[in-house]
Amino acid sequence: MSFQADHPVYLAIRRQYEMAKLGPRAPLKISQLADRHVSSTIPVREALVRLTSEDVAEQIPGQGFHIRSVSLDEMLIHYQICRTLYEMALNDLERLEHVCLRSSVSINEVDLRPADDKAETKPEFQERRIRALGGLILNPTQNKIYKRSLLITCPVRWIMHGDPELDPNISEYLETLLPCLKARRFAEARKLVTTYFESMQSTLRTPYEMYSRQFS
Incomplete structure (x- = not known):
């Protein structure tokens, strides 16, 4: 999957994480994020997949995406x-x-x-x-x-x-x-x-x- 590096949805979620406004295990609901950022669900899902590849988020079967807990x-x-x-x-x-x-x-x-x-x-x-x-x-x-x-x-x-x-x-x-x-x-x-x-x-x-x- 290719990503738009500077997509506003990805940048917004990442910045919230960087500023400690999203903590361990915080849910990342695709529909809610799409509404919040006035976006379709496709760029939101792409943003979450990319954040997962960066070890910031994780996808739990049956539970969707969350901010990954780090020991x-x-x-x-x-x-x-x-x-x-x-x-x-x-x-x-x-x-x-x-x-x-x-x-x-x-x-x-x-x-x-x-x-x-x-x-x-x-x-x-x-x-x-x-x-x-x-x-x-x-x-x-x-x-x-x-x-x-x-x-x-x-x-x-x-x-x-x-x-x-x-x-x-x-x-x-x-x-x-x-x-x-x-x-x-x-x-x-x-x-x-x-x-x-x-x-x-x-x-x-x-x-x-x-x-x-x-x-x-």
Whole structure:
């Protein structure tokens, strides 16, 4: 089956999931979604099949589509996947010519910097920063496994961003990471990536339990 990548029904459902408005086991009724999005049932079904292929939804025989439940262990695995791919991508970046690396940093740097002081604390900006950092570190690899892991871990990250005590703020690492990349100090960059993901994984249980309780 082919998908229209930017179909509004798919984008709307995915965005609700990303913003933690759809939790584990939430039903995804095709007729209701079609009415809500003023659409026929065909693009809705295609959207749900695609989300199933991305491990966001699942189809249960006799029960239809639901948001897929993800265990804490699986969530930890996906954070480890992200960390491993970042480390592999740093190896790729290290092999780039200096001018190519500076160009890659410049392309993504805009989204890594807040437009104003208030933007710094908003979950939307924190989420954009993580995606922009992924774009910077993973360019030129753009690994599909990373993108899937990023989507699966997204709802719990939103809860972490909403509670500063839970979130190891990525801005603390960016202030050092960007200069490291520009100056090609990759040993320091690897250490920062390791520290960041270790911090994320060490605090993951609390927001995961909050997320699970919220939608149980």
